[in-house]
Amino acid sequence: MRRARREQAVPDRRDEASAVPAERGSTHVVESRLTGPVRVVGVGLLGTSIGLGLRARGVEVILADASPTHVAIAVDYGAGRAPAAGDEPELVVVCVPPDVTADVVAAELAAFPNAIVTDVASVKAPILAALRERGADVSRYLGSHPMAGRERGGPMAGRADLFVGRPWVVAAHEDISYRRAAIVDDLILDLGATLIEMTPEAQDLAVAIVSHTPQVVSSLMARRLVDAPESALGLAGGGVRDVTRVAASDPGLWVQILGANAPAVAEQLRAFRDDLDRFIEALDDPAAPGARRRIAEELAGGNTGVERLPGKHGVDRRFVALTVMVDDRPGQLARLFEDVGAAGVNIEDLRLEHSPGAQIGLAEIAIVPEARERLIEELAVRGWRIAG
Amino acid sequence: MRRARREQAVPDRRDEASAVPAERGSTHVVESRLTGPVRVVGVGLLGTSIGLGLRARGVEVILADASPTHVAIAVDYGAGRAPAAGDEPELVVVCVPPDVTADVVAAELAAFPNAIVTDVASVKAPILAALRERGADVSRYLGSHPMAGRERGGPMAGRADLFVGRPWVVAAHEDISYRRAAIVDDLILDLGATLIEMTPEAQDLAVAIVSHTPQVVSSLMARRLVDAPESALGLAGGGVRDVTRVAASDPGLWVQILGANAPAVAEQLRAFRDDLDRFIEALDDPAAPGARRRIAEELAGGNTGVERLPGKHGVDRRFVALTVMVDDRPGQLARLFEDVGAAGVNIEDLRLEHSPGAQIGLAEIAIVPEARERLIEELAVRGWRIAG
Numbered sequence: 001m002r003r004a005r006r007e008q009a010v011p012d013r014r015d016e017a018s019a020v021p022a023e024r025g026s027t028h029v030v031e032s033r034l035t036g037p038v039r040v041v042g043v044g045l046l047g048t049s050i051g052l053g054l055r056a057r058g059v060e061v062i063l064a065d066a067s068p069t070h071v072a073i074a075v076d077y078g079a080g081r082a083p084a085a086g087d088e089p090e091l092v093v094v095c096v097p098p099d100v101t102a103d104v105v106a107a108e109l110a111a112f113p114n115a116i117v118t119d120v121a122s123v124k125a126p127i128l129a130a131l132r133e134r135g136a137d138v139s140r141y142l143g144s145h146p147m148a149g150r151e152r153g154g155p156m157a158g159r160a161d162l163f164v165g166r167p168w169v170v171a172a173h174e175d176i177s178y179r180r181a182a183i184v185d186d187l188i189l190d191l192g193a194t195l196i197e198m199t200p201e202a203q204d205l206a207v208a209i210v211s212h213t214p215q216v217v218s219s220l221m222a223r224r225l226v227d228a229p230e231s232a233l234g235l236a237g238g239g240v241r242d243v244t245r246v247a248a249s250d251p252g253l254w255v256q257i258l259g260a261n262a263p264a265v266a267e268q269l270r271a272f273r274d275d276l277d278r279f280i281e282a283l284d285d286p287a288a289p290g291a292r293r294r295i296a297e298e299l300a301g302g303n304t305g306v307e308r309l310p311g312k313h314g315v316d317r318r319f320v321a322l323t324v325m326v327d328d329r330p331g332q333l334a335r336l337f338e339d340v341g342a343a344g345v346n347i348e349d350l351r352l353e354h355s356p357g358a359q360i361g362l363a364e365i366a367i368v369p370e371a372r373e374r375l376i377e378e379l380a381v382r383g384w385r386i387a388g
Numbered sequence: 389m390r391r392a393r394r395e396q397a398v399p400d401r402r403d404e405a406s407a408v409p410a411e412r413g414s415t416h417v418v419e420s421r422l423t424g425p426v427r428v429v430g431v432g433l434l435g436t437s438i439g440l441g442l443r444a445r446g447v448e449v450i451l452a453d454a455s456p457t458h459v460a461i462a463v464d465y466g467a468g469r470a471p472a473a474g475d476e477p478e479l480v481v482v483c484v485p486p487d488v489t490a491d492v493v494a495a496e497l498a499a500f501p502n503a504i505v506t507d508v509a510s511v512k513a514p515i516l517a518a519l520r521e522r523g524a525d526v527s528r529y530l531g532s533h534p535m536a537g538r539e540r541g542g543p544m545a546g547r548a549d550l551f552v553g554r555p556w557v558v559a560a561h562e563d564i565s566y567r568r569a570a571i572v573d574d575l576i577l578d579l580g581a582t583l584i585e586m587t588p589e590a591q592d593l594a595v596a597i598v599s600h601t602p603q604v605v606s607s608l609m610a611r612r613l614v615d616a617p618e619s620a621l622g623l624a625g626g627g628v629r630d631v632t633r634v635a636a637s638d639p640g641l642w643v644q645i646l647g648a649n650a651p652a653v654a655e656q657l658r659a660f661r662d663d664l665d666r667f668i669e670a671l672d673d674p675a676a677p678g679a680r681r682r683i684a685e686e687l688a689g690g691n692t693g694v695e696r697l698p699g700k701h702g703v704d705r706r707f708v709a710l711t712v713m714v715d716d717r718p719g720q721l722a723r724l725f726e727d728v729g730a731a732g733v734n735i736e737d738l739r740l741e742h743s744p745g746a747q748i749g750l751a752e753i754a755i756v757p758e759a760r761e762r763l764i765e766e767l768a769v770r771g772w773r774i775a776g
Contacts, residue, residue, distance in 0.1 A: 147625055161713060161775040165750070167623050198619055206620035209612060214631040217609045219690030220663045221602055224656055226693045231586055232594035235555055236697050237535055239634040243602040244697070246627040247690035255684045259674040266671040268612055269664060275608045276661055283654040286647040296643045302607030302635035305614045309624050309632070325549060331729030333738070338726060341719030350721070352738045362553075387549045 032057040033186045036090025039064060039083070039115070041104055043074035046120050046146065047095030048158025051079030053191040056160045062087055074155040088112070091183050094119035098256040102130035109136050116176075118144045118184045122207055123260035124171035124200035142184045143171040145203060146193060147211075164192035171200040208264035215246055215254060216269060222247030238351075275301075319348045319366040323388040324379060326352075326363045336363060336384065343378040345371045362387055420445040421574045424478025427452060427471070427503070429492055431462035434508050434534065435483035436546025439467030441579040444548045450475055462543040476500070479571050482507035486644040490518035497524050504564075506532050506572050510595055511648035512559035512588035530572045531559040533591060534581060552580035559588040596652035603634055603642060604657060610635030626739070663689075707736045707754040711776040712767060714740075714751045724751060724772065731766040733759045750775055 037060035040047045051061045051074060061080030065071045071082055092108045092115050094101060101121040108117050109131075117140055121127060124143045131138050148166040168188045172181070188195045198206065222244040225233065258265055279298055282291040326332045333352075340347060349366035367375060376386055425448035428435045439449045439462060449468030453459045459470055480496045480503050482489055489509040496505050497519075505528060509515060512531045519526050536554040556576045560569070576583045586594065610632040613621065646653055667686055670679040714720045721740075728735055737754035755763060764774055 147623055157776070159774070159776045161773055164713065164775065169623065196619075196622060202617070202619060203623075206617065206623050209616045209620045210624040210628045213612060214609055214628040216664075216667060216686075217605055218627070218631050219687045220660055220667065221605045222690035222693035223663055223686065224597060224601060224660060224693065225696050226689055228597045228693075228696070229590070229594065231584075231590060232597045233696055233698060234584060235535055235557065235591075235594050236598040239606070240598045240602040241697060242630045242633045243606050244690070244694045245630045247687075247694040249687070249691075251684045251687035251691065254687050255680050258671065258683060259680060262671040262674045266668050269668050269671070272608055272612060273661065273664055273668065275611055276657060276664070279604060279608065280654050280657050280661065283646065283650040283657070286650045292643050292647060295646060296639045298604075298611065299607050299635075299637070299639035299642050301614055302610035302632070303637075303639065305610035305612065305616075306632045306635040308613050308616070308621055309629060310621060325552070330732055330734045331726075333735050334722065334725035334727075334729040337722035337724075338719075339722075341722040344718055346718045347721050347740075350738060350740045352735075385549060386547070387552070388545065388547045 032059045032190050034059050034090065034183065034190060036060075037062055037087065038187070039087065039089035039092045039108075039112070040080065041065070041092060041094045041108060042096035043070045043079065043155045043158075044095060045149065045154060045157045045162075047093070048074045048077060048079045048155040049148075049160065049162035050093055050095065050120075050187075050191065052077070052158055052160035053163065054187075055080060057190050059190070062089060070155055074158070077155060077158065079155070079158060089115045091115060091187060092117040093187065097253070098123060098260050102127045105141060106131055106134055106136045109140055113137075115140065116180055116183050117141050118187070120144060120146055121260070122211070122257050123204050124169075125204050126260050128171070128173060128200050138173070138175045140176065140180065142173070142176050142181050143200065144184055144188065145169040145171065145207070146188075146191075148193070161192070163188075166193050167196050168193035169203045169206075170195060170197045171203050172197050173200060204261055205264050208261055208268050212258060212261055212265045213268040213272065215249060216258070216265065217272065218244055218247040219249075320369045320372050321364050321366055321388075322372060322375060322386065323362050323364045325385040325387050333363065336379075339379060339382050339384065340365065340367075340375065343371075343375050345375050420447045420578050422447045422478065422571065422578060424448075425450055425475065426575070427475065427477035427480045427496075427500070428468065429453070429480060429482045429496060430484035431458045431467065431543045431546075432483060433537065433542060433545045433550075435481070436462045436465060436467045436543040437536075437548065437550035438481055438483065438508075438575075438579065440465070440546055440548035441551065442575075443468060445578050447578070450477060458543055462546070465543060465546065467543070467546060477503045479503060479575060480505040481575065485641070486511060486648050490515045493529060494519055494522055494524045497528055501525075503528065504568055504571050505529050506575070508532060508534055509648070510599070510645050511592050512557075513592050514648050516559070516561060516588050526561070526563045528564065528568065530561070530564050530569050531588065532572055532576065533557040533559065533595070534576075534579075536581070549580070551576075554581050555584050556581035557591045557594075558583060558585045559591050560585050561588060592649055593652050596649055596656050600646060600649055600653045601656040601660065603637060604646070604653065605660065606632055606635040607637075708757045708760050709752050709754055709776075710760060710763060710774065711750050711752045713773040713775050721751065724767075727767060727770045727772065728753065728755075728763065731759075731763050733763050 038054055039062040040051050041064045043063050043065045051063055054061050055078060062083050063071050063074050063080040064083050075082055089112055092112060094104050094108060096104050098121045101119050105117055105119050122145055127143055131141055146163050146166060146168040148163050170184055185195055275298060278294060282294040285291055324336060326336055345367050347365045351364045426442055427450040428439050429452045431451050431453045439451055442449050443466060450471050451459050451462050451468040452471050463470055477500055480500060482492050482496060484492050486509045489507050493505055493507050510533055515531055519529055534551050534554060534556040536551050558572055573583055663686060666682060670682040673679055712724060714724055733755055735753045739752045
């Protein structure tokens with residue numbers, strides 16, 4: 001993995017790019033390094049968001065889609081203009097469903113012999129292999145994968161800021177030159193994303209581990225709830241909600257994603273199943289010698305794994321949690337955060353919990369440990385009730 | 389399942405109880421229906437929290453623990469007093485680790501022949517069976533299980549409000565009279581929890597489904613991260629963090645919980661494994677006839693399951709999400725929530741997301757659908773950037 005080739009090469013530009021999110025509400029247009037028009041093929045959530053983001057940087061955007069209605073909506077939305085005869089895009093971004101991405105990339109490479117073509121599908125190696133197989137000019141193709149999405153799809157869900165602060169993988173390969181690849185970096189940095197360079201194989205393994213396998217595990221866990229007694233669901237707490245949250249994802253899209261990355265995901269699921277088999281065996285005779293030790297070791301392995309996740313979510317040892325009771329009415333959270341801010345404490349993470357029927361919720365805020373005692377005191381003085 | 393026998397029987401009292409959490413910061417003591425002293429055995433997180441909650445209601449609390457140091461801490465903390473010769477508790481609450489709960493309950497039943505004894509262990513049927521087996525007087529025993537906890541344990545983690553608004557199961561059985569059982573209801577309502585009555589078997593199945601199985605699945609998923617390449621972890625998003633969050637739980641405690649509920653959990657895990665086997669088989673040959681349909685059906689089953697979860701978390705169709713960009717410095721969330729509150733909109737749920745290295749975070753707030761367009765306008769006017 002190599003991070004942000006362009007960031008390193010052009011530090012002043014990086015400063016500009018990272019300055020954008022810091023200026024809240026800014027409408028200042030920072031000029032793009034992209035000079036020619038960018039053609040976006042497929043104006044769903046990602047394509048429309050890319051168009052909106054580039055338009056905000058003053059880039060000329062051409063919007064193409066199998067559905068003229070979608071193009072019309074995206075044009076009205078300000079994401080670019082409809083295609084015209086003689087269009088000569090500098091860059092083509094293919095944002096169509098995974099199943100047809102290779103076909104569309106090949107067609108765009110053929111239609112625009114001077115353009116660099118990228119795509120945003122979540123699995124990269126099969127697309128590159130398919131293009132090579134059919135003799136497409138991969139010296140002008142560089143696949144990429146933005147780690148961004150929303151529950152809602154379609155052009156109306158598009159947002160200029162969808163990619164800001166998100167990782168965006170560039171799936172580097174040997175057949176495209178450094179000079180040609182730079183335009184894909186420009187696209188990514190223009191949209192405020194964090195560029196991460198990996199081989200297609202490394203990226204596909206990475207998403208198998210951190211995205212596709214968790215999706216399958218979450219869906220299969222949620223399936224257990226289908227026949228659960230109503231009374232059991234009444235006891236559901238934050239744990240099962242967390243584990244099953246992504247199980248709400250669109251099966252139609254995920255069939256395509258999992259199909260494209262099937263070998264890598266199946267390998268992860270097989271390793272998961274091996275652990276599961278050992279676990280079930282231990283549970284079937286928990287009094288057997290070593291059974292409890294095996295259970296404890298599997299659980300401790302989970303501790304180790306979750307500690308490896310970076311960032312502010314999950315178990316982050318840099319922060320401690322404080323749970324504050326909040327009345328369930330407008331303005332209460334505002335009062336809480338005002339009081340926390342007034343104490344000079346930054347909220348690093350936050351979760352809200354609310355039991356059915358209760359008049360109050362619990363706001364769990366993560367803060368730096370050294371602020372904990374002081375904040376407890378300050379909040380108590382202001383009448384807040386600390387639940388933990 | 390029957391809810392809140394006492395709530396139904398004494399509606400005026402219920403109003404008092406539910407009024408407590410609504411009075412933010414109130415120190416007003418609502419008198420308890422518990423008249424005699426309550427003896428709490430085991431002053432960890434739960435025992436200390438029960439002591440603190442009862443003391444706040446003016447109830448006399450006796451604190452017992454194998455560790456005199458723990459008792460001394462809990463006494464200093466205001467959770468009750470140390471035991472004395474001639475103590476005649478009306479109610480004994482056993483809050484010791486699951487493995488020793490039945491032993492301690494039996495000893496307390498023998499030591500205090502006029503007291504009702506309850507416990508707070510998360511698995512109920514084996515304890516009742518163990519007590520019957522040894523001929524303990526189960527006409528004075530009524531097990532219970534508060535759905536509350538914290539990551540931190542020990543008396544210092546105790547909070548008077550730990551149980552407010554949380555479900556608390558009473559594991560009803562035939563050998564205790566209605567009159568005697570009422571004192572356990574009183575305890576639960578005094579502590580502000582929501583009383584739910586189930587048989588021990590129904591409760592153990594319920595927690596196997598909504599708590600124990602998700603815990604195992606989360607831990608086994610997190611184990612996959614132990615050997616993951618560093619570069620893969622850099623792509624981790626909200627999905628894998630959610631799925632693995634509870635994998636951070638204490639293995640020592642969970643070995644005991646899972647050991648006590650082993651048959652029910654193993655049955656759930658076996659059903660999970662059957663689905664997993666079918667899933668892996670489909671992924672091994674995704675081009676085979678029917679393979680994609682099988683994958684889609686498993687994923688759609690997950691959709692159905694997660695939709696059954698009640699409450700404000702997970703997929704709640706009553707609300708829509710709005711993602712707002714927030715600078716990573718103190719007071720920014722306060723400003724946001726102040727502005728949302730000023731717009732008269734209640735925040736039903738909230739999640740913060742933050743990419744490593746980004747200067748801004750994304751606050752995803754859940755609101756009622758009819759407020760969405762108006763809130764977007766109001767926030768935009770105040771300079772907020774909506775990311776979705």
